Amino acid sequence: MPRVLVSDKLSPTAVQIFKDRGVEVDYLPDLGKDKDALLARIGDYDGLAIRSATKVTEKLIAAATNLKVIGRAGIGVDNVDIPAASRRGIIVMNTPFGNSITTAEHAVALMFALARQIPEANASTHAGKWEKNRFMGVEITSKTLGVIGCGNIGSIVATRGVGLKMHVVAYDPFLSEERAEELGVAKVELNELFARADFITLHTPLTDKTRNIIDAAAISKMKDGVRIINCARGGLVVEKDLIAALKSGKVAGAGIDVFETEPATENELFGMENVVTTPHLGASTTEAQENVALQIAEQMADYLIKGAVSNAINMPSITAEEAPRLKPFVKLAEVLGAFVGQVTEEPIKSVEILFDGSTTTMNTRALISAALAGLIRPQVSDVNMVSAPIMVKERGIIVAEVKRDKSGVFDGYIKLTVTTEKQTRSIAGTCFSDHKPRFIQIKGINLDAEVGQHMLYTTNPDAPGIIGLLGTICGRNEVNIANFQLGRDRPGGNAIALLYLDTPFPENVLAELRAHKLIDSAKPLHFDVNGG
Protein backbone atom coordinates (compact mmCIF):
# COMPACT_ATOMS: atom_id res chain seq x y z
CA MET A 1 0.00 0.00 0.00
CA PRO A 2 1.60 3.32 -1.01
CA ARG A 3 2.05 5.90 1.75
CA VAL A 4 1.44 9.61 1.37
CA LEU A 5 2.32 12.43 3.73
CA VAL A 6 0.23 15.61 3.68
CA SER A 7 2.52 18.25 5.22
CA ASP A 8 0.43 21.42 4.64
CA LYS A 9 -3.15 22.31 5.43
CA LEU A 10 -5.42 20.61 2.89
CA SER A 11 -9.15 20.06 2.86
CA PRO A 12 -10.16 16.77 4.57
CA THR A 13 -11.46 15.72 1.14
CA ALA A 14 -7.88 14.85 0.15
CA VAL A 15 -7.40 12.54 3.10
CA GLN A 16 -10.71 10.80 2.38
CA ILE A 17 -9.82 10.30 -1.29
CA PHE A 18 -6.44 8.81 -0.47
CA LYS A 19 -8.10 6.38 1.93
CA ASP A 20 -10.85 5.47 -0.53
CA ARG A 21 -8.26 4.83 -3.24
CA GLY A 22 -6.23 2.49 -1.05
CA VAL A 23 -3.42 4.90 -0.20
CA GLU A 24 -2.24 5.11 3.38
CA VAL A 25 -2.16 8.75 4.43
CA ASP A 26 -0.64 10.73 7.30
CA TYR A 27 -2.17 14.19 7.67
CA LEU A 28 0.35 16.37 9.51
CA PRO A 29 -0.48 19.91 8.32
CA ASP A 30 2.14 21.65 10.48
CA LEU A 31 5.04 19.39 9.54
CA GLY A 32 5.85 21.48 6.46
CA LYS A 33 6.90 24.34 8.73
CA ASP A 34 9.24 22.13 10.74
CA LYS A 35 12.15 21.38 8.39
CA ASP A 36 14.00 18.99 10.69
CA ALA A 37 10.96 16.92 11.62
CA LEU A 38 9.97 16.67 7.97
CA LEU A 39 13.50 15.62 7.02
CA ALA A 40 13.42 12.88 9.64
CA ARG A 41 10.12 11.41 8.39
CA ILE A 42 10.15 11.91 4.61
CA GLY A 43 12.01 8.64 3.93
CA ASP A 44 8.89 6.68 4.87
CA TYR A 45 6.69 8.02 2.09
CA ASP A 46 5.94 7.35 -1.58
CA GLY A 47 4.06 10.62 -1.99
CA LEU A 48 4.17 14.11 -0.50
CA ALA A 49 1.15 16.41 -0.79
CA ILE A 50 1.86 20.09 -0.15
CA ARG A 51 0.73 23.69 -0.62
CA SER A 52 3.17 26.62 -0.45
CA ALA A 53 4.36 26.32 3.17
CA THR A 54 6.43 23.15 2.73
CA LYS A 55 9.76 23.91 1.07
CA VAL A 56 10.89 20.89 -0.91
CA THR A 57 14.63 21.51 -1.04
CA GLU A 58 17.42 19.43 -2.53
CA LYS A 59 18.27 18.30 1.01
CA LEU A 60 14.72 17.09 1.64
CA ILE A 61 14.68 15.29 -1.72
CA ALA A 62 17.98 13.57 -0.90
CA ALA A 63 16.39 12.25 2.30
CA ALA A 64 13.22 11.16 0.48
CA THR A 65 14.56 7.77 -0.51
CA ASN A 66 11.17 6.24 -1.34
CA LEU A 67 9.46 9.31 -2.77
CA LYS A 68 7.86 8.91 -6.20
CA VAL A 69 5.54 11.88 -6.43
CA ILE A 70 5.21 15.38 -5.02
CA GLY A 71 1.70 16.78 -5.40
CA ARG A 72 1.17 20.54 -5.13
CA ALA A 73 -2.44 21.31 -4.24
CA GLY A 74 -2.32 24.59 -6.09
CA ILE A 75 -0.45 26.19 -8.95
CA GLY A 76 2.95 27.67 -8.06
CA VAL A 77 5.72 25.11 -7.67
CA ASP A 78 8.50 27.56 -6.89
CA ASN A 79 8.73 25.98 -3.41
CA VAL A 80 9.87 22.72 -4.99
CA ASP A 81 13.39 22.14 -6.30
CA ILE A 82 12.18 20.61 -9.57
CA PRO A 83 15.59 19.85 -11.11
CA ALA A 84 16.56 18.01 -7.90
CA ALA A 85 13.27 16.07 -7.94
CA SER A 86 13.66 15.25 -11.63
CA ARG A 87 17.20 14.05 -11.15
CA ARG A 88 15.91 11.65 -8.50
CA GLY A 89 13.07 10.49 -10.77
CA ILE A 90 10.35 12.05 -8.63
CA ILE A 91 7.29 13.37 -10.45
CA VAL A 92 6.14 16.85 -9.48
CA MET A 93 2.49 17.55 -10.26
CA ASN A 94 0.18 20.47 -9.55
CA THR A 95 -3.46 21.40 -10.07
CA PRO A 96 -3.19 24.10 -12.72
CA PHE A 97 -6.81 25.23 -12.80
CA GLY A 98 -8.26 24.44 -9.37
CA ASN A 99 -7.75 27.86 -7.80
CA SER A 100 -7.50 30.16 -10.81
CA ILE A 101 -10.98 31.71 -10.60
CA THR A 102 -10.54 32.27 -6.88
CA THR A 103 -7.16 33.94 -7.35
CA ALA A 104 -8.42 36.08 -10.21
CA GLU A 105 -11.30 37.21 -8.00
CA HIS A 106 -8.82 38.11 -5.25
CA ALA A 107 -6.89 40.31 -7.68
CA VAL A 108 -10.11 42.05 -8.69
CA ALA A 109 -11.05 42.44 -5.01
CA LEU A 110 -7.69 44.10 -4.32
CA MET A 111 -8.23 46.40 -7.30
CA PHE A 112 -11.56 47.58 -5.85
CA ALA A 113 -10.12 47.80 -2.36
CA LEU A 114 -7.36 50.06 -3.68
CA ALA A 115 -9.65 52.19 -5.83
CA ARG A 116 -11.96 52.98 -2.92
CA GLN A 117 -9.52 52.54 0.03
CA ILE A 118 -11.99 50.12 1.53
CA PRO A 119 -9.74 48.59 4.23
CA GLU A 120 -8.71 52.01 5.59
CA ALA A 121 -12.26 53.35 5.40
CA ASN A 122 -13.50 50.23 7.12
CA ALA A 123 -11.00 50.57 9.98
CA SER A 124 -11.81 54.25 10.37
CA THR A 125 -15.56 53.64 10.42
CA HIS A 126 -15.20 50.80 12.92
CA ALA A 127 -13.24 53.24 15.08
CA GLY A 128 -16.26 55.56 15.04
CA LYS A 129 -14.44 58.35 13.18
CA TRP A 130 -16.85 58.94 10.27
CA GLU A 131 -14.09 60.42 8.06
CA LYS A 132 -16.30 60.98 4.99
CA ASN A 133 -13.99 63.65 3.59
CA ARG A 134 -10.78 61.64 4.06
CA PHE A 135 -11.53 58.93 1.53
CA MET A 136 -11.79 59.94 -2.10
CA GLY A 137 -11.67 57.06 -4.53
CA VAL A 138 -11.28 56.60 -8.27
CA GLU A 139 -13.65 54.93 -10.73
CA ILE A 140 -12.63 51.73 -12.44
CA THR A 141 -14.87 52.14 -15.48
CA SER A 142 -12.96 53.29 -18.56
CA LYS A 143 -9.59 52.94 -16.81
CA THR A 144 -6.85 50.86 -18.40
CA LEU A 145 -5.98 47.57 -16.76
CA GLY A 146 -2.53 46.17 -17.62
CA VAL A 147 -2.29 42.41 -17.19
CA ILE A 148 1.24 41.02 -17.04
CA GLY A 149 1.02 37.27 -17.70
CA CYS A 150 -2.19 36.32 -19.46
CA GLY A 151 -2.41 32.60 -18.72
CA ASN A 152 -5.15 30.91 -16.70
CA ILE A 153 -5.48 33.52 -13.97
CA GLY A 154 -4.44 36.56 -16.01
CA SER A 155 -7.01 35.79 -18.69
CA ILE A 156 -9.80 35.48 -16.10
CA VAL A 157 -8.78 38.83 -14.61
CA ALA A 158 -8.68 40.29 -18.13
CA THR A 159 -12.23 39.18 -18.92
CA ARG A 160 -13.45 40.46 -15.55
CA GLY A 161 -11.80 43.78 -16.44
CA VAL A 162 -13.59 43.82 -19.78
CA GLY A 163 -16.85 43.10 -17.91
CA LEU A 164 -16.16 46.08 -15.66
CA LYS A 165 -15.89 48.28 -18.80
CA MET A 166 -12.14 48.69 -18.45
CA HIS A 167 -9.71 48.86 -21.39
CA VAL A 168 -7.52 45.83 -20.95
CA VAL A 169 -3.98 45.57 -22.30
CA ALA A 170 -1.94 42.43 -21.79
CA TYR A 171 1.74 41.62 -21.94
CA ASP A 172 2.57 37.95 -22.33
CA PRO A 173 5.14 36.68 -24.85
CA PHE A 174 3.13 33.48 -25.27
CA LEU A 175 -0.24 35.14 -25.85
CA SER A 176 -1.41 34.77 -29.45
CA GLU A 177 -3.21 37.59 -31.27
CA GLU A 178 -6.22 35.26 -31.73
CA ARG A 179 -6.43 34.51 -28.01
CA ALA A 180 -6.06 38.22 -27.18
CA GLU A 181 -8.89 39.00 -29.55
CA GLU A 182 -11.04 36.23 -28.06
CA LEU A 183 -10.46 37.73 -24.58
CA GLY A 184 -11.17 41.24 -25.78
CA VAL A 185 -7.76 42.56 -24.78
CA ALA A 186 -5.01 44.37 -26.67
CA LYS A 187 -1.71 42.48 -26.77
CA VAL A 188 1.08 45.00 -26.12
CA GLU A 189 4.76 45.12 -25.27
CA LEU A 190 5.71 45.61 -21.64
CA ASN A 191 6.80 49.23 -22.01
CA GLU A 192 3.52 50.11 -23.71
CA LEU A 193 1.62 48.44 -20.88
CA PHE A 194 3.63 50.47 -18.37
CA ALA A 195 2.88 53.67 -20.29
CA ARG A 196 -0.87 53.04 -20.63
CA ALA A 197 -2.11 51.24 -17.52
CA ASP A 198 -3.90 52.84 -14.57
CA PHE A 199 -3.94 49.51 -12.76
CA ILE A 200 -1.28 46.84 -13.27
CA THR A 201 -1.88 43.27 -12.15
CA LEU A 202 0.73 40.51 -12.18
CA HIS A 203 -0.02 36.91 -13.11
CA THR A 204 3.22 35.30 -14.24
CA PRO A 205 5.06 32.48 -12.53
CA LEU A 206 8.25 33.44 -10.68
CA THR A 207 11.11 32.53 -13.01
CA ASP A 208 14.54 33.95 -13.76
CA LYS A 209 12.89 36.03 -16.51
CA THR A 210 10.06 37.42 -14.38
CA ARG A 211 11.93 37.97 -11.12
CA ASN A 212 12.05 41.73 -10.35
CA ILE A 213 9.92 42.51 -13.41
CA ILE A 214 8.61 45.50 -11.45
CA ASP A 215 11.63 47.46 -10.23
CA ALA A 216 12.50 51.15 -10.04
CA ALA A 217 13.25 51.30 -13.78
CA ALA A 218 9.91 49.71 -14.65
CA ILE A 219 8.03 51.97 -12.25
CA SER A 220 9.64 55.04 -13.81
CA LYS A 221 7.97 54.11 -17.13
CA MET A 222 4.51 53.92 -15.53
CA LYS A 223 1.83 56.58 -15.33
CA ASP A 224 1.89 58.81 -12.26
CA GLY A 225 -0.69 57.49 -9.80
CA VAL A 226 -0.63 53.94 -11.11
CA ARG A 227 -1.91 51.20 -8.80
CA ILE A 228 -0.14 47.83 -8.69
CA ILE A 229 -1.63 44.49 -7.69
CA ASN A 230 0.43 41.38 -7.06
CA CYS A 231 -1.45 38.14 -6.45
CA ALA A 232 1.17 36.01 -8.19
CA ARG A 233 4.48 35.77 -6.37
CA GLY A 234 6.66 37.91 -4.13
CA GLY A 235 9.88 38.35 -6.06
CA LEU A 236 8.12 39.72 -9.14
CA VAL A 237 8.09 43.14 -7.49
CA VAL A 238 11.18 44.67 -5.86
CA GLU A 239 9.60 45.65 -2.57
CA LYS A 240 12.06 48.44 -1.68
CA ASP A 241 11.50 50.08 -5.09
CA LEU A 242 7.74 49.83 -4.69
CA ILE A 243 7.93 51.33 -1.20
CA ALA A 244 9.99 54.25 -2.51
CA ALA A 245 7.48 54.84 -5.31
CA LEU A 246 4.54 54.65 -2.87
CA LYS A 247 6.27 57.18 -0.62
CA SER A 248 6.94 59.56 -3.51
CA GLY A 249 3.35 59.23 -4.77
CA LYS A 250 4.46 57.89 -8.17
CA VAL A 251 2.50 54.76 -7.29
CA ALA A 252 -0.86 55.66 -5.77
CA GLY A 253 -1.52 52.30 -4.20
CA ALA A 254 -0.55 48.65 -4.08
CA GLY A 255 -2.57 45.52 -3.40
CA ILE A 256 -0.15 42.86 -2.27
CA ASP A 257 -1.04 39.25 -1.49
CA VAL A 258 2.44 37.76 -1.86
CA PHE A 259 5.80 38.83 -0.45
CA GLU A 260 9.50 38.44 -1.06
CA THR A 261 9.76 36.61 2.27
CA GLU A 262 6.88 34.48 3.52
CA PRO A 263 5.42 34.11 6.03
CA ALA A 264 5.70 37.92 6.10
CA THR A 265 5.39 39.10 9.65
CA GLU A 266 7.58 42.16 9.32
CA ASN A 267 7.63 44.28 6.20
CA GLU A 268 7.97 47.98 5.51
CA LEU A 269 4.84 47.77 3.37
CA PHE A 270 2.82 47.06 6.49
CA GLY A 271 1.20 50.15 7.91
CA MET A 272 1.48 52.20 4.70
CA GLU A 273 -1.82 53.93 4.11
CA ASN A 274 -2.01 53.29 0.37
CA VAL A 275 -1.18 49.60 0.64
CA VAL A 276 -3.72 46.80 0.98
CA THR A 277 -2.23 43.49 2.03
CA THR A 278 -3.45 39.94 2.53
CA PRO A 279 -1.42 36.96 3.79
CA HIS A 280 -1.15 34.94 0.55
CA LEU A 281 -4.90 34.41 0.45
CA GLY A 282 -5.25 34.30 -3.34
CA ALA A 283 -6.30 30.65 -3.35
CA SER A 284 -8.15 30.69 -0.05
CA THR A 285 -11.79 30.04 -0.78
CA THR A 286 -13.80 27.00 0.17
CA GLU A 287 -14.37 26.18 -3.48
CA ALA A 288 -10.74 26.45 -4.56
CA GLN A 289 -9.44 24.48 -1.59
CA GLU A 290 -11.97 21.75 -2.23
CA ASN A 291 -10.97 21.67 -5.93
CA VAL A 292 -7.23 21.48 -5.39
CA ALA A 293 -7.43 18.93 -2.55
CA LEU A 294 -9.68 16.65 -4.56
CA GLN A 295 -7.61 16.98 -7.72
CA ILE A 296 -4.23 16.43 -6.14
CA ALA A 297 -5.38 13.38 -4.17
CA GLU A 298 -6.91 11.82 -7.31
CA GLN A 299 -3.83 12.59 -9.41
CA MET A 300 -1.39 11.24 -6.83
CA ALA A 301 -3.47 8.10 -6.24
CA ASP A 302 -3.76 7.57 -10.01
CA TYR A 303 -0.01 7.70 -10.31
CA LEU A 304 0.84 5.59 -7.29
CA ILE A 305 -1.76 2.94 -8.09
CA LYS A 306 -2.21 2.95 -11.87
CA GLY A 307 0.87 4.72 -13.22
CA ALA A 308 -1.30 7.42 -14.82
CA VAL A 309 0.36 10.82 -14.94
CA SER A 310 -1.52 14.10 -15.16
CA ASN A 311 -0.47 17.70 -14.70
CA ALA A 312 3.13 16.74 -14.08
CA ILE A 313 5.68 19.51 -14.43
CA ASN A 314 8.57 17.19 -15.21
CA MET A 315 7.00 14.30 -17.11
CA PRO A 316 4.61 13.94 -20.05
CA SER A 317 1.04 13.15 -19.05
CA ILE A 318 -0.26 9.59 -19.40
CA THR A 319 -3.99 9.25 -18.93
CA ALA A 320 -5.50 6.31 -17.06
CA GLU A 321 -7.20 5.32 -20.35
CA GLU A 322 -4.03 5.38 -22.46
CA ALA A 323 -1.79 3.80 -19.78
CA PRO A 324 -2.70 0.16 -20.64
CA ARG A 325 -2.16 0.66 -24.42
CA LEU A 326 1.01 2.64 -23.87
CA LYS A 327 2.56 0.31 -21.29
CA PRO A 328 3.95 -2.36 -23.67
CA PHE A 329 5.38 0.34 -25.92
CA VAL A 330 6.95 2.10 -22.95
CA LYS A 331 8.60 -1.22 -22.17
CA LEU A 332 9.61 -1.60 -25.83
CA ALA A 333 11.13 1.89 -25.94
CA GLU A 334 13.02 1.22 -22.74
CA VAL A 335 14.31 -2.12 -24.03
CA LEU A 336 15.50 -0.56 -27.31
CA GLY A 337 17.30 2.12 -25.32
CA ALA A 338 18.74 -0.51 -22.99
CA PHE A 339 20.07 -2.57 -25.90
CA VAL A 340 21.99 0.34 -27.39
CA GLY A 341 23.01 1.64 -23.96
CA GLN A 342 24.60 -1.72 -23.12
CA VAL A 343 26.49 -2.16 -26.39
CA THR A 344 27.74 1.44 -26.60
CA GLU A 345 30.90 2.10 -24.70
CA GLU A 346 31.89 5.53 -25.99
CA PRO A 347 30.08 8.83 -25.22
CA ILE A 348 26.81 9.31 -27.10
CA LYS A 349 26.46 12.47 -29.16
CA SER A 350 22.91 12.20 -30.45
CA VAL A 351 19.82 10.01 -30.43
CA GLU A 352 17.10 9.85 -33.05
CA ILE A 353 13.86 8.16 -32.14
CA LEU A 354 11.72 7.31 -35.13
CA PHE A 355 8.05 6.51 -34.72
CA ASP A 356 6.50 4.63 -37.62
CA GLY A 357 2.83 3.95 -38.35
CA SER A 358 0.57 3.39 -35.34
CA THR A 359 3.24 4.45 -32.84
CA THR A 360 3.04 8.02 -34.18
CA THR A 361 -0.41 8.36 -32.60
CA MET A 362 0.86 7.36 -29.18
CA ASN A 363 2.22 9.56 -26.42
CA THR A 364 5.64 9.87 -28.02
CA ARG A 365 7.01 12.18 -25.32
CA ALA A 366 6.50 9.41 -22.78
CA LEU A 367 8.02 6.85 -25.15
CA ILE A 368 11.07 9.07 -25.73
CA SER A 369 11.55 9.44 -21.98
CA ALA A 370 11.39 5.65 -21.62
CA ALA A 371 13.91 5.10 -24.44
CA LEU A 372 16.30 7.63 -22.89
CA ALA A 373 15.95 5.99 -19.48
CA GLY A 374 16.93 2.62 -20.98
CA LEU A 375 19.76 4.20 -22.92
CA ILE A 376 21.56 5.85 -20.03
CA ARG A 377 20.76 3.32 -17.30
CA PRO A 378 24.05 1.44 -17.87
CA GLN A 379 25.87 4.66 -16.89
CA VAL A 380 23.52 5.99 -14.21
CA SER A 381 21.88 3.32 -12.18
CA ASP A 382 19.14 5.42 -10.62
CA VAL A 383 17.25 6.77 -13.60
CA ASN A 384 13.62 6.62 -14.72
CA MET A 385 11.32 8.31 -17.22
CA VAL A 386 11.27 11.48 -15.13
CA SER A 387 14.99 11.89 -14.65
CA ALA A 388 16.20 10.53 -18.01
CA PRO A 389 15.48 13.62 -20.18
CA ILE A 390 17.23 15.95 -17.73
CA MET A 391 20.21 13.61 -17.40
CA VAL A 392 20.50 13.24 -21.17
CA LYS A 393 20.38 17.02 -21.53
CA GLU A 394 23.02 17.47 -18.82
CA ARG A 395 25.28 15.15 -20.83
CA GLY A 396 24.86 17.31 -23.93
CA ILE A 397 23.18 14.52 -25.93
CA ILE A 398 20.98 15.84 -28.73
CA VAL A 399 17.61 14.12 -28.99
CA ALA A 400 15.52 14.19 -32.16
CA GLU A 401 12.05 12.79 -32.75
CA VAL A 402 10.92 11.71 -36.22
CA LYS A 403 7.44 10.51 -37.15
CA ARG A 404 6.47 8.84 -40.38
CA ASP A 405 3.52 7.00 -41.92
CA LYS A 406 3.40 3.20 -41.88
CA SER A 407 6.28 2.16 -44.09
CA GLY A 408 6.53 -1.61 -43.87
CA VAL A 409 4.75 -4.79 -42.87
CA PHE A 410 4.31 -3.76 -39.25
CA ASP A 411 1.38 -1.63 -38.08
CA GLY A 412 3.97 0.48 -36.40
CA TYR A 413 7.39 0.31 -34.80
CA ILE A 414 10.00 2.36 -32.99
CA LYS A 415 13.56 2.73 -34.25
CA LEU A 416 16.38 4.15 -32.18
CA THR A 417 19.51 5.46 -33.86
CA VAL A 418 22.40 6.48 -31.67
CA THR A 419 25.47 8.32 -32.90
CA THR A 420 28.77 8.40 -31.03
CA GLU A 421 32.09 9.86 -32.11
CA LYS A 422 33.01 6.51 -33.62
CA GLN A 423 29.83 5.10 -35.12
CA THR A 424 26.07 5.06 -35.58
CA ARG A 425 23.99 2.18 -34.18
CA SER A 426 20.35 1.48 -34.79
CA ILE A 427 17.75 -0.91 -33.48
CA ALA A 428 14.04 -1.24 -34.15
CA GLY A 429 11.29 -3.06 -32.36
CA THR A 430 7.57 -3.47 -32.05
CA CYS A 431 4.89 -5.17 -29.95
CA PHE A 432 2.40 -7.65 -31.37
CA SER A 433 -0.95 -8.46 -29.81
CA ASP A 434 0.79 -10.42 -27.05
CA HIS A 435 2.11 -7.00 -25.83
CA LYS A 436 5.64 -8.40 -25.65
CA PRO A 437 8.42 -6.19 -27.01
CA ARG A 438 10.51 -7.74 -29.78
CA PHE A 439 13.49 -6.67 -31.82
CA ILE A 440 12.76 -6.51 -35.54
CA GLN A 441 15.96 -4.96 -36.80
CA ILE A 442 19.46 -4.70 -35.37
CA LYS A 443 22.31 -3.02 -37.29
CA GLY A 444 20.00 -2.89 -40.31
CA ILE A 445 19.55 -6.69 -40.19
CA ASN A 446 15.95 -7.86 -40.06
CA LEU A 447 14.95 -10.51 -37.55
CA ASP A 448 12.14 -11.32 -35.15
CA ALA A 449 13.53 -11.75 -31.67
CA GLU A 450 11.83 -11.68 -28.30
CA VAL A 451 13.55 -9.99 -25.39
CA GLY A 452 15.16 -12.23 -22.80
CA GLN A 453 16.38 -11.46 -19.32
CA HIS A 454 19.93 -12.73 -19.95
CA MET A 455 21.22 -12.61 -23.51
CA LEU A 456 24.41 -12.66 -25.48
CA TYR A 457 24.75 -10.53 -28.60
CA THR A 458 27.48 -11.31 -31.09
CA THR A 459 28.45 -9.82 -34.43
CA ASN A 460 30.37 -11.91 -36.90
CA PRO A 461 30.92 -12.51 -40.58
CA ASP A 462 28.25 -14.75 -42.12
CA ALA A 463 30.44 -17.86 -42.35
CA PRO A 464 30.01 -21.58 -41.66
CA GLY A 465 30.75 -22.74 -38.14
CA ILE A 466 29.41 -19.86 -36.04
CA ILE A 467 26.52 -21.79 -34.53
CA GLY A 468 28.79 -24.73 -33.78
CA LEU A 469 31.40 -22.44 -32.28
CA LEU A 470 28.92 -20.69 -29.97
CA GLY A 471 27.35 -24.02 -28.99
CA THR A 472 30.70 -25.65 -28.29
CA ILE A 473 32.09 -22.82 -26.18
CA CYS A 474 28.86 -22.46 -24.21
CA GLY A 475 28.54 -26.23 -23.75
CA ARG A 476 32.11 -26.65 -22.58
CA ASN A 477 31.56 -23.93 -20.00
CA GLU A 478 28.18 -25.27 -18.88
CA VAL A 479 26.28 -22.23 -20.17
CA ASN A 480 22.81 -23.41 -21.13
CA ILE A 481 21.41 -21.85 -24.33
CA ALA A 482 17.64 -21.58 -23.96
CA ASN A 483 17.04 -20.11 -27.39
CA PHE A 484 18.87 -18.75 -30.40
CA GLN A 485 18.21 -16.12 -33.10
CA LEU A 486 20.31 -15.37 -36.14
CA GLY A 487 20.23 -12.67 -38.77
CA ARG A 488 22.39 -11.49 -41.66
CA ASP A 489 22.24 -8.72 -44.22
CA ARG A 490 23.21 -11.01 -47.17
CA PRO A 491 24.86 -14.36 -47.74
CA GLY A 492 28.49 -14.04 -46.72
CA GLY A 493 27.89 -10.53 -45.36
CA ASN A 494 27.46 -9.25 -41.81
CA ALA A 495 25.63 -11.43 -39.33
CA ILE A 496 24.41 -11.21 -35.77
CA ALA A 497 23.43 -13.80 -33.18
CA LEU A 498 21.27 -13.46 -30.11
CA LEU A 499 21.56 -16.17 -27.49
CA TYR A 500 18.96 -16.53 -24.75
CA LEU A 501 20.46 -17.79 -21.51
CA ASP A 502 19.20 -18.89 -18.11
CA THR A 503 21.87 -16.96 -16.21
CA PRO A 504 24.17 -14.01 -16.95
CA PHE A 505 26.89 -14.90 -19.44
CA PRO A 506 30.12 -15.60 -17.48
CA GLU A 507 32.93 -13.06 -17.92
CA ASN A 508 35.68 -15.67 -18.39
CA VAL A 509 33.76 -17.36 -21.22
CA LEU A 510 33.27 -14.00 -22.82
CA ALA A 511 37.04 -13.53 -23.06
CA GLU A 512 37.37 -16.89 -24.81
CA LEU A 513 34.62 -16.01 -27.23
CA ARG A 514 36.03 -12.58 -28.04
CA ALA A 515 39.44 -14.06 -28.72
CA HIS A 516 38.05 -16.26 -31.50
CA LYS A 517 38.74 -15.07 -35.05
CA LEU A 518 35.16 -15.69 -36.20
CA ILE A 519 33.66 -13.37 -33.57
CA ASP A 520 33.86 -9.63 -34.20
CA SER A 521 32.21 -8.65 -30.94
CA ALA A 522 30.36 -10.30 -28.09
CA LYS A 523 28.31 -8.44 -25.52
CA PRO A 524 26.24 -9.86 -22.67
CA LEU A 525 22.91 -8.09 -22.31
CA HIS A 526 20.48 -7.89 -19.46
CA PHE A 527 16.86 -6.75 -19.70
CA ASP A 528 14.37 -6.16 -16.94
CA VAL A 529 11.68 -8.22 -18.65
CA ASN A 530 9.34 -8.31 -15.68
CA GLY A 531 9.67 -4.68 -14.53
CA GLY A 532 6.80 -2.20 -15.10
Ligand SMILES: NC(=O)c1ccc[n+]([C@@H]2O[C@H](COP(=O)([O-])OP(=O)(O)OC[C@H]3O[C@@H](n4cnc5c(N)ncnc54)[C@H](O)[C@@H]3O)[C@@H](O)[C@H]2O)c1
Ligand atom coordinates in the same frame (compact mmCIF):
# COMPACT_ATOMS: atom_id res chain seq x y z
N1 LIG B 1 -1.74 34.34 -4.62
C1 LIG B 1 -2.07 33.09 -4.74
O1 LIG B 1 -2.55 32.47 -3.81
C2 LIG B 1 -1.89 32.40 -6.05
C3 LIG B 1 -2.80 31.42 -6.43
C4 LIG B 1 -2.61 30.76 -7.64
C5 LIG B 1 -1.52 31.08 -8.43
N2 LIG B 1 -0.66 32.04 -8.04
C6 LIG B 1 0.47 32.42 -8.88
O2 LIG B 1 -0.04 32.88 -10.10
C7 LIG B 1 0.84 32.49 -11.14
C8 LIG B 1 0.09 32.42 -12.45
O3 LIG B 1 -0.82 31.34 -12.41
P1 LIG B 1 -1.56 30.82 -13.73
O4 LIG B 1 -2.38 29.67 -13.34
O5 LIG B 1 -2.21 31.97 -14.41
O6 LIG B 1 -0.32 30.34 -14.57
P2 LIG B 1 -0.28 30.13 -16.15
O7 LIG B 1 0.92 29.31 -16.40
O8 LIG B 1 -1.58 29.69 -16.66
O9 LIG B 1 -0.02 31.60 -16.69
C9 LIG B 1 1.19 32.27 -16.54
C10 LIG B 1 1.36 33.13 -17.76
O10 LIG B 1 2.54 33.90 -17.58
C11 LIG B 1 3.12 34.03 -18.87
N3 LIG B 1 4.51 34.41 -18.76
C12 LIG B 1 5.58 33.60 -18.56
N4 LIG B 1 6.71 34.33 -18.56
C13 LIG B 1 6.33 35.61 -18.76
C14 LIG B 1 7.04 36.82 -18.87
N5 LIG B 1 8.36 36.86 -18.74
N6 LIG B 1 6.33 37.96 -19.06
C15 LIG B 1 4.98 37.92 -19.17
N7 LIG B 1 4.26 36.79 -19.11
C16 LIG B 1 4.93 35.66 -18.89
C17 LIG B 1 2.92 32.68 -19.51
O11 LIG B 1 3.00 32.76 -20.90
C18 LIG B 1 1.53 32.33 -19.04
O12 LIG B 1 0.57 32.69 -19.99
C19 LIG B 1 1.36 31.14 -10.64
O13 LIG B 1 2.61 30.85 -11.17
C20 LIG B 1 1.40 31.28 -9.17
O14 LIG B 1 2.70 31.61 -8.80
C21 LIG B 1 -0.83 32.70 -6.86
Ligand SMILES: O=C(O)[C@H](O)COP(=O)(O)O
Ligand atom coordinates in the same frame (compact mmCIF):
# COMPACT_ATOMS: atom_id res chain seq x y z
O1 LIG C 1 0.32 28.91 -6.38
C1 LIG C 1 -0.73 28.76 -5.74
O2 LIG C 1 -1.55 27.87 -6.01
C2 LIG C 1 -1.04 29.74 -4.70
O3 LIG C 1 0.06 30.51 -4.37
C3 LIG C 1 -1.72 29.17 -3.50
O4 LIG C 1 -0.84 28.89 -2.47
P1 LIG C 1 -1.40 28.17 -1.16
O5 LIG C 1 -1.89 26.83 -1.57
O6 LIG C 1 -0.26 28.08 -0.22
O7 LIG C 1 -2.51 29.02 -0.63
